[in-house]
Amino acid sequence: MKTEDILTIEEASENRINLVRDRLFWQAWNRSAFLFVTHIKKYQVHKRFIQKVSQDVAWLGFPKNALEKIEQLVKEKGWSFEQRGADQIRQSIANSLYPVLEPKPRGEV
Numbered sequence: 001m002k003t004e005d006i007l008t009i010e011e012a013s014e015n016r017i018n019l020v021r022d023r024l025f026w027q028a029w030n031r032s033a034f035l036f037v038t039h040i041k042k043y044q045v046h047k048r049f050i051q052k053v054s055q056d057v058a059w060l061g062f063p064k065n066a067l068e069k070i071e072q073l074v075k076e077k078g079w080s081f082e083q084r085g086a087d088q089i090r091q092s093i094a095n096s097l098y099p100v101l102e103p104k105p106r107g108e109v
Contacts, residue, residue, distance in 0.1 A: 003053055015103060017079075025061040026070075033060045039103075040074055079103050 001020055009018055010030045017032040017040070028036045033045050043060040050057050062070065071081045080103075 003050055003057070007053060007055075007057070019067075021064065022061070024064055026064055026067055027059050027061040029059045030057060033058050036060060039079070040077060041070065 001022075006020055006029050009020075010032060013031065015035075017028055017035045019026045019028055019032070021027075027033075037043055037045060037060065043062060045058050045060050047056055047058045049055070074081045
């Protein structure tokens with residue numbers, strides 16, 4: 001997925017963590033990265049200026065085989081875990097499934 005597409009998804013997401021697959025890793029970018037380390041699990045967040053989009057971006061990543069443990073941790077912390085196709089996130093992107101983590105409404109189990 002292109003950096004521009006990832007940033008567009010991030011800008012549209014307010015209270016949601018989007019994970020994007022990059023070969024052998026899952027990544028969270030910008031707002032998703034900070035929500036992830038604040039609410040789910042501490043990971044090192046990297047930051048650099050990307051000239052292609054003319055802005056600083058932040059991201060974290062973890063191996064794809066860690067996704068199952070992350071899913072369990074997410075549910076334990078009261079967030080929902082849902083795999084959405086990229087077309088459900090943004091119509092112009094079509095590819096595989098991307099996990100979306102959202103906080104559950106208060107009172108919901």
